[in-house]
Amino acid sequence: MKYMLLPILIFASYLNLYAQPAGSLDPSFGNGGKVVTSLNSGAEVAQGVALQADQKIVVAGYASSTVTGKDFFCARYKTNGSLDSTFGTNGIVTVDIQLGSDDIAYDLAIQLDGKIVLGGSSDNGTKKDAALLRLNTDGSIDATFGTGGKVTTVFESNQTDEIRVVKVHHLTGNIVVGGSSLVSTNISKPVVARYLSNGTLDVSFNATGIKLLWVTNLDYQYLFSVEDLVVQSNGKISAVGWRDFPTFSSDDDFWACRINTDGTMDNTFSTDGVALYNGSFNGADNAYSMLLKSNGNILIAGKSEVNNVVDDFILFEVDASGTVGSWSATVNFGNLYDDAAYGLAEDQDGKFVLAGSSSNGFGSDKSFAIARINSNASIDNSFGTNGQVTTSFGSNTVSESFDMLVQADNKIVAVGYTGNDIALARYLGNGVPQLDSFNLVSPADLAIEQRSDTLNFDWTDAFGATSYTMEMDTLNTFATAQTYNSISSLSSLEVTNLQPVMTYYWRVKSSDGSTTSQWSDVWEFTTKDEFDSVVKLFEVAFDIYPNPTSDVLNIEIPQSLEGKSYLIVDDLGKVIQEGLFKNSSEQVSLKGFPSGMYHLYINGVLGRSFVKK
Structure with a gap:
């Protein structure tokens, strides 16, 4: 296992002068870009979000009931943010996994057939087990999955288990999950497990379907959690999370691993399939989300403690061998603010969007926080203000986003909670022209x-x-x-x-x-009437000669009158010639002019009269 110090590059941000930049709340979604859904009077939190093929938005988490305790919930929203009444009951499904158990869904995944898999935990008061639930496309429970649509799993005997991330391997239909198995309040094991599409554990994966990821003989000292994972087309699994040494406060490390399709560790990643990374301050560093690039490199997002006071968003890259590179970015929403990025996605322009929360450092005031990073790891100043957006909901002082996605139109959907209610917000990924918005x-x-x-x-x-x-x-x-x-x-x-x-x-x-x-x-x-000032100017600085003249009239004007128009008018008021003064000395040809009296006007004002012989 490699343990590496992560180099952090902090990029300066500059004021974005774009009138209504990308990052604005989408006015076509909900109420001014926001949706708040309340199911009961208790706490309700959206933990995960996914997008159906028809662009409907599916959200999962937990809802509280005075009768059944905390329950899995799943809601489906139309593209305009309204609940989809064709799903569940008025767009919402709540499920008590075990009778009266406290059940929390942390993530969801949508299969190619449109069925929805939720993963989390179920605590019946005696023990907490990992839990899965599968719903049909209309929100009804899929009875072909597990027992009555539900699966509970003991990752290891007499321990507290939970699933934090759910993914579907679309080639096989297998369901891959990651999470933790808690040995005690200070010790836990990171876990990856694989299920067949019917909900039974896949015994071709590590013989049991479960991989407990204590790799070194010192891992027994730590708390671990797998927070996100990606299943490659060949079945290999890359996962990220964190390791915490509970004896010391603020001593967490970014953690990553790669597992072969049979459940053995991939030793081409680090030396034993597992790597640890430490931020610049050597404080609390936690990975919550990841992207797998086409070259096998991993982008890891989360939070990094930058001093004894605050955490910042962080995004950094490790290569296919597990070695950390120089590509990294941090986002600071305020000098005394704690910022944590829980969601990561790549947009349609190859930029990276982070979503999470930003608090005032005391936890009493939190808001949705979104940031966008360019492909070169610089802050995208075309997004929001200095690449950042924060969103609050009404009078609620505490709101957090735990997951996000980017739609095909580059709009960004973030989900979480506000107060005791489910909260969604959608942001413009691209600036939408408003050509009439000027005065x-x-x-x-x-x-x-x-x-x-x-x-x-x-x-x-x-x-x-x-x-x-x-x-x-x-x-x-x-x-x-x-x-x-x-x-x-x-x-x-x-x-x-x-x-x-x-x-x-x-x-x-x-x-x-x-x-x-x-x-x-x-x-x-x-x-204004400029006649008086023009006449006075002509009297001291304007001249024509010779007068009388034959074929040519020389005109001398001050430089201030260059570019002005002139007219030559006969005694009857007929305009004989007109033009513009290009220089302070001009010659005007009078060939063909009949003999008589003429008048020269400059800028509509009479300047001089002259005689043509």
């Missing part, structure tokens, strides 16, 4: 005395927009509008050469490249 800012509606030479137009960002179009007109019908297309997502525009003492109307719409919003509200503004 005009300036010039303000009905603003007066606006500059005509240069005027800035501003509006707020539309969520998901990549460009904007602005229209401006002196008519409120926009029949003769000037259109400014493909404005960058900076949501502002500078316009020059407006007419003085003129009322203008303007509006904006946004686009994400494929869809365009409606036009915004129409705002209006009026430019």
Whole structure:
């Protein structure tokens, strides 16, 4: 068995400026992205979640009854978060495994035929046994499984047993579970067991169907638990969990193993099939979830104690031989907060989503906590705030998520409890454009005395927009509008050469490249009268020559008037020529002009009169 120090890389997070990023609660699910289900007045907790082929959400855990004690519960929700009335009774099934026993389901798995397997424990008051339950697709108990749809197992005589994780090997239909067998309050054995599809133990696995994972002669000193596992197509089983030395407080280690399909240890993983990993602080390190990559590497998620005060989310990678690598990430939801990641999934973009809880360090205030990690182990700042999201439910001060999944549309479902009730939340994995979610800012509606030479137009960002179009007109019908297309997502525009003492109307719409919003509200503004200042400027800095002239008129203007428009008008008011000043010195050709008096206007203001000979 290898024991390795885990290198922890802590990545800085930066403020995400995206208006409504991925990580927002999904408004199409439940009440603003949240669902709370209450069965009885007692404690109810969702421990596991799975997704059916039709995208319905199946949740398992326990519910409390004053008559039967704690019972397995299973609920099925439609894609909108409402309970599915075609399942059980109004979408809910509760089962007392043994008469009056305290029964807790920690996980569930869905078979290819749609049947649902729940795993946990059943305590009849004398002893606690590992327990399985299988339901048909309509929520009825599957009588072909075990005895009346139920299986209880003694992993080892006279010990307290429980199942923490359930998986189905779809090629064989076998059911593989992991958990623990408690010898005493300070000693337990990690366990992996395999059942045939009818619920009987598979004796081709370690001769009994049960593998007790005390591997070294020192394991008798510790508490162990298997928290998650993956069954490969070839039948090998990779599992993760934790080892605790109860003599010392905060002395837990990440634990992992790999078992051959016949139940023997796979000695190509570490030297004996088992490996231990220690976080940077050498404190309480617990693994709760895992992913098996296509190259055989294992991603392990959980919590790691970073000092004597707090724990953080952790995600790290070990290779197929059990050796820890440099790929790792931690997520800190607050400097004095205890954070634990219980669920892990890879999304459709190859990013890794962690779900669990974050508390204020005293346990009196807990919330759902979700984080997303990029494939290079950096924090995904496009998700929530600095890659993090926390969710509370109403006035409840304590809420925790114990499992999660990622849907095919990249939405994230997290399940757990709030107060005494079952709680679900669904988050957007991708930002959903809301192209109408912007407002005009300036010039303000009905603003007066606006500059005509240069005027800035501003509006707020539309969520998901990549460009904007602005229209401006002196008519409120926009029949003769000037259109400014493909404005960058900076949501502002500078316009020059407006007419003085003129009322203008303007509006904006946004686009994400494929869809365009409606036009915004129409705002209006009026430019100010700049006649006096322009005339004074002309008097000191504006000149034309020669006057009278023959074929060419030279015009000298100050640099501030470059880019302004000019008109040459005859004595009858007819516009003979128009253009823009590109430089401070311009020559205007008068060839073809009849002899007579002409008038030069700059930016709509009379500047000089001259005679054409």
